[in-house]
Amino acid sequence: MEPFPSHSPGFVNLLASQSSPSIDVDSAEALGNSPGLVKPLERRKWGVKEDLVLISAWLNTSKDPIVANEQKVVSFWKRIELYFNASPQMIGSVPREWSQCKQRWGRVNAEVSRFVGCHEAALKEQSSGQNENDVMKAAHDIFFNDYNVKFTLEHCWRELRFDQKWRSHVKDGAKEKRKEPAPEVVLDDGDVRPPGVKASKVGKRRKHRNEAAFDRVESLLAMKNMYSKQKILDRLLAKNEETLSSQEKELKTKLIGEML
Known part of the structure; x- marks a missing residue:
């Protein structure tokens, strides 16, 4: 019996029938748009412009006198989604969903709140001759030392710093000088002065009491x-x-x- 040749058409067809069908890479987008497949949300980084529009949307929506604090969480963030995507600055950008806005705002709020504390600490330690740039550098150093990560949302902090929620309790330029202990002066016996009249009266009253x-x-x-x-x-x-x-x-x- 002769061996079956490896180049036989029947053998090739058998392998082809048992192998997985190949996928055309160029048609991947078409498959992704097919009704039977659910395409996951694309994870995109937030840019500076998007952050500023999100902050504006949050501030305007949270302070809306019509709905105020009675609005539900989902409806609140859907209003922010509408505000965000309708902004003229977002023309030509891929729209964001309310869940993405909510997640991003959570990080912005937490990081900015932390940096407010670091900036206050830097202001308290500000010495004469230091300017705002020196204070900002010190605030960034404090943030990194406390949280082991660099603060990358300074643009958000500058947008929120004057709002009541994130306003620093220390005014810009305010300085709190550390009180150094007064040097101890040792007087000779001849330099010791007797107590004054007021001091003597206070001492007598205290003694009498x-x-x-x-x-x-x-x-x-x-x-x-x-x-x-x-x-x-x-x-x-x-x-x-x-x-x-x-x-x-x-x-x-x-x-x-x-x-x-």
């Missing part, structure tokens, strides 16, 4: 001691003289002598 308080305490203790002795003496006097021990008779005589 302390003495008066001490006298009141002593008086209360004396009264308490006298009351205790009186109770002991009353118990001894109530007993029959013949039943008293020698120690009780001695104590009775002593207490009577103190009371007289």
Whole structure:
């Protein structure tokens, strides 16, 4: 029996029938648009222009006096979606869905809030001669040291910094100088000056108040001691003289002598 040749048309057709059908790369877009397939949302990076439009949409929608805070979460973000995609700055851009806007805003809000604290700390440490650029550099350094990541949303912070929610409690240019301890001055005996008139009066009043308080305490203790002795003496006097021990008779005589 002759071996089946590898180049036989029947063998090639058999392999072709068992192999997976090839996909035309050029027709991938057409397949993606077919009704039977669900194409996932494209993950796109947000640009500076999109961030600024999103911030504007959030500020205007959240402060809308018509709906105010009574609007539901989904309807609130759908309003932001409409505002965002209808912005003239978004002409020619791929529209964003409300869930994408909500997710991006969550990051912007968190990062900017953190940077506000870092900027406040930098303002408090601002020394004379430092300008706003120096403060910003210090704020970025603080942010990186605290969160181990660079702050990349400065454009968002500059847009939100004057809004009430993100306004810094430290005014720009305000400085809080650290109070250095006053140097200790050791005076010679000849340099020691007597206290002034006011200081002497204050010292006397303080001394008199302390003495008066001490006298009141002593008086209360004396009264308490006298009351205790009186109770002991009353118990001894109530007993029959013949039943008293020698120690009780001695104590009775002593207490009577103190009371007289």
